[in-house]
Amino acid sequence: MAVFLASFDLALLVTSVVKIVFLTFLVIMPMVAYSVYAERRFSAVIQDRVGPNRVGIPLTLFGFKKDIQILGIGGLVQPLADGLKFFLKEDFTPRTVNTFYYWLAPCLTIVPALMTCAVLPFGSELDLSIIGLEQPVKAVIADLNVGPLFVFAIASLGVYGIVIAGWSSNSKYPFLGGVRSSAQMISYEISLGLSIIPVLMIFGELNLSKMSAFQDANGWLLLPLWGEGLSLERWVLLVPVVISFCVFVVAMFAETNRLPFDMAECETELVAGYHTEYSSMKFALFFMGEYAAMIIGSGMAVTMFLGGWSIPFAPLIGLDYKPGDTPLWLGLLHIGTFFAKIVGFILFFILIRWSLPRFRFDQLMKLGWLFMFEVALANVVLTALILIAFNS
Amino acid sequence: MPPLLFYLFALITLGFGLLVVTARNPVTSALSLAMSFVGLAALFLSLDAYFIGIIQILVYAGAVMVLFLFIIMLLDIKAEEGKTFNLKAVVGGIVLAAILAVQVATIASSYQPGKTRLDEAKLDLKLAADYSKLPTIANDLRAGTLPDAKLMGQSLFQRYGFHLQVIGLLLLVGTVGVVALSKREREAN
Numbered sequence: 001m002a003v004f005l006a007s008f009d010l011a012l013l014v015t016s017v018v019k020i021v022f023l024t025f026l027v028i029m030p031m032v033a034y035s036v037y038a039e040r041r042f043s044a045v046i047q048d049r050v051g052p053n054r055v056g057i058p059l060t061l062f063g064f065k066k067d068i069q070i071l072g073i074g075g076l077v078q079p080l081a082d083g084l085k086f087f088l089k090e091d092f093t094p095r096t097v098n099t100f101y102y103w104l105a106p107c108l109t110i111v112p113a114l115m116t117c118a119v120l121p122f123g124s125e126l127d128l129s130i131i132g133l134e135q136p137v138k139a140v141i142a143d144l145n146v147g148p149l150f151v152f153a154i155a156s157l158g159v160y161g162i163v164i165a166g167w168s169s170n171s172k173y174p175f176l177g178g179v180r181s182s183a184q185m186i187s188y189e190i191s192l193g194l195s196i197i198p199v200l201m202i203f204g205e206l207n208l209s210k211m212s213a214f215q216d217a218n219g220w221l222l223l224p225l226w227g228e229g230l231s232l233e234r235w236v237l238l239v240p241v242v243i244s245f246c247v248f249v250v251a252m253f254a255e256t257n258r259l260p261f262d263m264a265e266c267e268t269e270l271v272a273g274y275h276t277e278y279s280s281m282k283f284a285l286f287f288m289g290e291y292a293a294m295i296i297g298s299g300m301a302v303t304m305f306l307g308g309w310s311i312p313f314a315p316l317i318g319l320d321y322k323p324g325d326t327p328l329w330l331g332l333l334h335i336g337t338f339f340a341k342i343v344g345f346i347l348f349f350i351l352i353r354w355s356l357p358r359f360r361f362d363q364l365m366k367l368g369w370l371f372m373f374e375v376a377l378a379n380v381v382l383t384a385l386i387l388i389a390f391n392s
Numbered sequence: 393m394p395p396l397l398f399y400l401f402a403l404i405t406l407g408f409g410l411l412v413v414t415a416r417n418p419v420t421s422a423l424s425l426a427m428s429f430v431g432l433a434a435l436f437l438s439l440d441a442y443f444i445g446i447i448q449i450l451v452y453a454g455a456v457m458v459l460f461l462f463i464i465m466l467l468d469i470k471a472e473e474g475k476t477f478n479l480k481a482v483v484g485g486i487v488l489a490a491i492l493a494v495q496v497a498t499i500a501s502s503y504q505p506g507k508t509r510l511d512e513a514k515l516d517l518k519l520a521a522d523y524s525k526l527p528t529i530a531n532d533l534r535a536g537t538l539p540d541a542k543l544m545g546q547s548l549f550q551r552y553g554f555h556l557q558v559i560g561l562l563l564l565v566g567t568v569g570v571v572a573l574s575k576r577e578r579e580a581n
Contacts (some may be wrong), residue, residue, distance in 0.1 A: 086563045101419070145532075146541055149446045156454030160426070163458065175465075182462055186455060204528040278437050290570065 011133060019141045022263025023117055027339065031346075032291040033079035039350050042076070048352045052078045083284075091280040094169070101168035105280065109161030113292035116154045119147040120299045121209040123335035123348050124216075124321040127328045136324060139309070139335060140209055147208035148196055151300055152189070155255065158293065159185045162274050163259075165269045165286070169277040180263045186253035187368040194376035195247035198383035199304050205229050212308030216321045220307035221245075226315055233390040240383040247376050250251035252297040254368065257290060259353040263361050298345035299338075306341055307335040322380060398438060405431035411486065418464045424455040443541040 037052070044051025053074030093102065123139030144150055159182050166178015199221065203211050219229020221241050228234065254261040263273075270276070275286045286292060300306060311333065314320040319330060328336075359367070408431065411424040429452045436445030521533035524545065532539035548556055 072504065144442060145537060145539060147445045148443045149443070149541075152453055153446045153450035156450060157460050158459075159454070160423070160461070163461055164419075179466065182458060186458060189455070234417075249549060297499070 012066065014288065015133075015137050016141060019137075019139070020118075023120075023122060023141060024114055025362065027122075028114065028117055028292055028295055029116050029288075031081065031295055031339075031342075032288050035291050035295070035350075036287075037345050038347065039353070040078075042345060042347065042350045042352070043354045046351075049076070053083045057252040086281050086284040086355075091282065094171075094277050096170045097277065098168040098170065099165045102277075103282075105165035105168060106163050106282045106289075107161070108164060109158055109289035110285045110292065112161075113153045113157040113289045113296065116151045116293075116296045117299070118142045119144050119150045119208055120303060121212050121308055122338050123300075124331055125323075125326055126331040127326060129183040130328070131253070136326065136331075139178055139331065143207065144210050145207050147211075148200070148300065148304070149206065149209070151296065152193060155293065155296070156185075156189055158289070161286075161289065165278070166274040169274070171277055173271045173276045174274045176271045177263075177276070180270075181257060181274060184254055184257075184261065184263055184364060187365060188251045191247055191368060191376050192251035192255060194373070194380065195244045195251060196304060197376075197380045198244045201380075201383050201387060202237060202241070203285070208303050208308070212303055212310060213321060213323070215307040216310035216314055220310065220312075221305050223242070223307070223312065226313055233386070236390070237383065240379050240386065241305070243375065243379045243382075245301070247372055247379070248301060251368075251372060252301065253349075253352065256293045256297055258294065258349060260356040260359050261364055262358065263364060276282070294346065294349055295342060298342045298349070302338065302341045302345060309338040311337050398435070401431045401434040401438070403431075404428070405435065419461065422457060422461045422464055425460075426453045429457065430454040440538060441540055443544055 033367070041051045041053075043049075055075050055078040057077055093099065106378075112205070118141040121138075121140040121143075123134040125138050127136045148240075162181045164179050166174045166371075169175070199211075200206060202221065203214060205214070206212055218227035219225050219234065222238075222245060224230065224234040224238065257263075275283055278286065310321070311319045312319075321330075321334065397454045405428050408424040408428040412421045412428065413527055415421045415424060433445040433448040433453070436442075436448060517533045517536055517538070521530045524533060526542070529539050529542050529546065532542065
């Protein structure tokens with residue numbers, strides 16, 4: 001037993017656990033909560049309303065004169081109030097549901113969404129020699145050589161949650177929502193997978209950390225302005241990269257069931273879709289799963305197309321990543337850059353949601369199968385031709 | 393991977409596999425099969441075959457089983473619940489399993505263990521790097537990692553390129569066949 005225990009690398013174990021807890025519970029979960037808040041405030045701005053601007057720390061309850069509003073922005077404690085509301089609501093289980101699957105479905109939605117963050121490189125590396133670690137710690141939970149495939153594989157398991165929720169509720173609206181959603185997710189998975197093949201061909205790499213490091217040194221895929229990015233090849237490759245970025249983002253909207261593709265919970269037709277029969281925290285898990293999937297999707301798009309944790313023009317201003325020799329402050333700055341980019345992408349998600357109308361279901365399927373799929377496929381051939389033309 | 397994890401995932405694979413055939417509810421069977429695939433994928437990962445493991449989840453658990461589940465739910469198969477004991481199916485299953493077991497046993501008995509253990513064997517990735525023609529593979533080998541996806545792609549598209557195209561053609565024929573069969577004939581006016 002002692003030998004067995006000694007075979008563990010304690011430093012690796014501890015840093016991994018710290019990374020998992022940090023990324024999942026200290027970053028993504030609060031981000032989920034605050035993207036709901038951001039969504040409500042942003043939509044309010046778009047619709048010329050005020051939005052939730054009241055909830056502060058209720059000091060008046062304890063006899064103070066005024067509630068504190070953090071940074072002067074009203075409503076920043078709204079997510080906490082929402083969370084408390086979900087916990088305190090009645091958790092009602094309808095009598096005719098298939099109980100086991102009814103309980104399983106919310107878990108199956110949120111667990112894959114949170115698991116996919118394991119391969120996202122959220123920073124370059126952290127030089128922790130202050131606390132006695134000789135090797136710099138890589139800011140990624142699992143540095144797999146099949147990064148993007150891992151994300152797609154685990155994310156594709158998320159369909160089960162929706163299908164099972166729709167089926168086990170034993171009711172018409174959830175069932176239609178579940179069927180619609182699974183058809184949509186299976187269709188768009190193909191475009192999503194095909195859209196990143198040109199990117200993989202350009203990098204020659206399936207490892208997300210190496211992709212970020214490459215873009216840090218040689219210009220982001222969508223912004224080739226330094227390093228090797230100034231070559232003619234990269235600028236010609238910008239055409240397939242832009243196409244692939246557009247296909248990826250549209251397919252991602254469909255995969256995360258966001259408007260304009262939220263057929264699964266189309267209120268005017270299906271009440272609330274697959275989670276009609278759910279209440280309280282079980283409903284909140286679906287909600288959190290949707291937002292977590294959105295954050296991970298943004299993370300993928302940022303990592304592959306927008307340089308990941310790389311700071312723009314890094315080699316020109318001396319903020320680039322040097323393997324094994326990056327100071328701690330720069331490592332932290334890289335982590336900050338990554339999450340700043342994700343926040344920007346989430347705001348883009350919200351902007352799209354509140355500016356475009358919803359598609360009809362047949363239009364959605366037609367778009368997926370007759371347009372996106374073909375474009376993604378042709379794009380692969382185009383990229384291959386460009387790569388051959390420049391490398392022969 | 394410690395043996396403990398191997399036994400855990402083997403247990404998951406086999407246990408859920410057993411549940412596939414014994415479960416009364418078809419949805420339970422389908423989901424158990426998906427879980428069994430996930431366990432199998434974990435076993436692949438333990439053999440450092442990350443690509444195959446991930447593809448196992450992506451294709452089988454993520455796409456094929458979802459379609460199965462989809463069909464089961466759409467058809468709302470409940471008649472199977474409380475089904476009677478089907479002797480033919482049980483006997484057929486046992487015979488098939490026995491044939492497979494004999495096959496595995498034959499292969500296993502012809503295996504002769506080498507003198508060096510795997511973890512003591514010299515795995516010289518740097519030497520292998522000099523023999524690989526693709527620069528990405530050589531770089532990965534020099535860095536001390538095994539680029540399984542790239543190696544697999546290379547052997548699939550270079551060594552077995554023809555076979556791959558034959559399989560592709562077969563799948564195309566299958567797809568065309570499905571479209572032709574499922575297309576409803578317009579009634580002649």
